[in-house]
Amino acid sequence: MWNTLDKPRIVVVGGGIVGLCVAWHLAWRGLKPIVIEARKPHAAYTGNAGAISHGSVAPLAMPGVLRQVPKMLTDREGALHIPVRYWLRAMPWLARFVASARPAQVEAAAGAMASLLFGALERHREILAEEDALDLIRQEGQLYVYRSPEQMAKDEPALALRRRHGQRMEVLDRAALAALEPEVSDAYTAALFLPDHGSSVNPARFARVVADGVRRMGGEIRKGEVRALRTEGRRVTGVVTDAGDVDADRVVLAAGAWSARLLAPLGIKVPLETQRGYHVMLPDAGVRIGRVISPYDRKVFISPMEEGLRVAGTVEFGGLDAPPNEARAQLLLKDLRAVFPEVRTEGATTWMGHRPCLPDSLPVMGPVKAWDGLWCAFGHGHLGLTGSAPTGALVASALAGERPNFDFAPFGVERFR
Template sequence: MAETSEHEVIIIGAGVVGLATALRLAASGREIAILDPHEPGSGASYGNAGTIANYAVMPVGTPSVLKNLPRLLFDRDSPLSIRRTAIPALMPWLLRFAWQSLPGNAARNAAVIAALLADSLSAWRDLATEIGAEDLLRQNGCLYLYDDPASLACAADDMAVRKRFGIAQETLSPEDVHRLEPALPPFEGGGVLFPDAVNLADPAAMMRRLTEVVRAAGVEIIRTEATAIARETGGVNVSCADGRRRRARSVIVAAGAYSRRFAAQAGDPVPLDTERGYHVEYDMETPPLSRPVCPTSRGFYLVPMAGRLRVAGTVELGGLAAPLSPRRIALLERGAKAVFPGLGKPDRQWLGFRPSMPDSIPVIGASKQGNDVIYAFGHGHLGLTLAPVTANLVERILAGQNPSGPQAGISPCRFH
């Protein structure tokens, strides 16, 4: 008979969401164990673009994406592509995505995302102060770039939505852009600056700092894979790959793109899939930019990070099992060279898995059968941004307070 250890709370997954949640719950005096077979913070939370994107209120699925979906998906060099072999398996997710992209649904989803993002900057500042990582937060805004005036005009609707949600944004002429970022080539459409946005100088360093403080707060981080959860009287059993059984009064599922099976085991089927994303990095002492910059037609960010320039983004629909696509890496390289022709070969490349819902809204909330199982996954493009907000929400849900108002839209019950 396998040995069983008892915990108050078990968190499955030590990404930025699991770690931030562990810290919040430990600070309120709870006994926490986190399970993860890998180095904490080494999943999607390691390789992202590092932007705390308080301005990113638009869901991925919008009427204009829907209109262009066939072209986008089947052009293998577009910023949003699909692996053809994955189409049958992805069809249910794609159909839901198309439905969520209709005008009324997209507007409702934007309102939920905006409600979540409203506290994201202050929550990150609080977290950075708490873990002594203020030096890793950079406050310099974030810049979108447009190839020509027509592309800027196409973005007008998105900007109007942002304005309605109170997001600060400044439209810049090509000359203004040049003054802000003199190393950039001309972008004839100019740009839009989101002046309040913050970014991380080094996501991996931030994850290390967070992990150290989580450990110092008494959280046990156990290197093993959770394989199944099952409710029983007075708690939830967690079976693990190390052969041990662990039991907790509450289990929080924060396994990023790998969370779906646990939700199904607890009786809450959710349409979680993944949007695969890539980065390439160029080592250099002084990157040629002073803030994250997004040439919008290319679907990636160029981000100055400690000792390197990271080029991160694009979406590839294709599941969790397929290997890195050299074609997608080449696309990033070509795009980076179009902006900075002097770049050589990248020093490293990376593939990561965004945990993505068809409505671009994370799943944060108690299982239908009770708050002994709580979900905190599905953050898609905004998991880094929303991790501390999620941690605060989970603390309240564990105490029996469910989100209300637009934030109620994050509930797992929306799929029942």
């Protein structure tokens, strides 16, 4: 631990949920971080599905993924779509994505994610208990629904990974599914119930609570656009913002999908892609569910929240600067009706956000070997909320000199050389 007189000045670049959790744990240790929040348009942390899924250790690229690439390029209504205008730009990322689906890499990635996400729900409660906001967490499990046992069998490679890493799952037939969620369409005849999983009932309020905790414990959150990381020799000494320079002994880069732009001038190339995700929020859906539900054939999450029913999902490549594609958002209503045919959609609002995704499905975490004073905490993809609290605890612990029992090597930015 740091002595009172030699506490480092730590700047966290990024005010999303990952950056805020890093800052919260630093502030809890008395290190009083400065968070630079850029108010980036379409940041992912407020519009996610709210799922806290510590068992989601299977990477997106599983063996056999190469067969799915043609559909990604041609099916406009597919769960993952790459428009023609983006094909050339997406190809290097896709090549890495397919290469990461080799069995040995899949096993290694799953093991690394299991080590990161272990106890994720407890890590979230740790923060929310301190902030007197445990009402933000719902622990009623999560439900994955299938049209048939045969469809469930197609999911077996990912399910086997979950089992090997200790995930508790209960197989339900139609009767048991209906007893748990009676409004799910009769078309779904089998399900997996994950009783240990949970969710946030309001991800935006969740982030505000964490930010308030940072301030309460002496940290600072500033609005500003970080234009560059400032360096001297091979050391990062602060950040350059639109409001002037900010000195730092340590900089934690947690800028989500925008992180690669800040690393590039340092000679660090990261294959970070924004997978643009959408949600539709229904204030009065006429459907009551008790937990997050995900239909295997639709690749979406349907979540009960304080403000209504949210259906979130769909993946679209398109870069950071293109406007939202309303047609992608409207597909979510089609997905929702497949599960709940009688749902009411009046008053629906839509949203798009940028998920920072890496081809091997692992975030970038820990110190950067080539640059003293620079740490990373970005690239959590579809698991930003789930991974935020454990990432914050681990990175802050290491920055404070506590030597956490965790191997940062699989998450290092150096793996992309």
